[in-house]
Amino acid sequence: MARIGLYGGTFDPIHHGHLISARSLAEQLDLERVYLIPAARPPHKPNNVMTPVEDRLEMARRAVAGDSLFEVSDIEARRDGPSYTIDTVQRARESFGKDAELFWFIGGDSLPELPGWHRVRELVERVTIVTATRTGWRHPTASRLAEAVGDEAARRLLSNCVATPSIGISATEIRRRRSEGRSVRYLTPQVVVEYIEAHGLYQ
């Protein structure tokens, strides 16, 4: 049975924190493939000025070129309206079939926000949400999650927290460093650094 990871994010830009934590999850969960899915319009970041999704997709593609674990999906880029995870999961289910095991990755900082996600009760029944945690992370209380998704699903969410290496890099930091004229080398693969420079991103 296929075991597939789905990793949504803004990826503005993708960086080593994303890549290292995704590979670590894939290894621990024994996944054969991980799809990186840049969101066209993340519902939780509606007012942020974002880099066009075509650039974010291209940076992700270059970052993982030649690595058979990863694939970059433009499924959210091609869809109009907010990029709701539930819609993406439904599409993934249609294309991978009912027997595939689908895992949706989130970072530890996103788990407390999960109760606010669109149609979250349905979402947690349709996909296994796996939370990548880093050192020092404190999980939200079970009761807060249970209010949103029910006791059983809240228990599952908390038991599907997986420790991954702590890489203190964020896309915000990369954008800030660029805007200050500082180097972003080593924060993201060199091919992404080159793309950022060639296209004058984040200046």
Ligand code: ATP
């Ligand atoms: P921004 O700084 O613009 O908010 P970000 O670096 O947090 O961006 P996103 O694209 O918003 O990146 O994140 C996608 C997912 O990656 C989120 O679930 C987030 O928790 C996770 N993530 C981001 N940075 C890291 C990191 N350094 N290590 C592990 N996971 C990360």
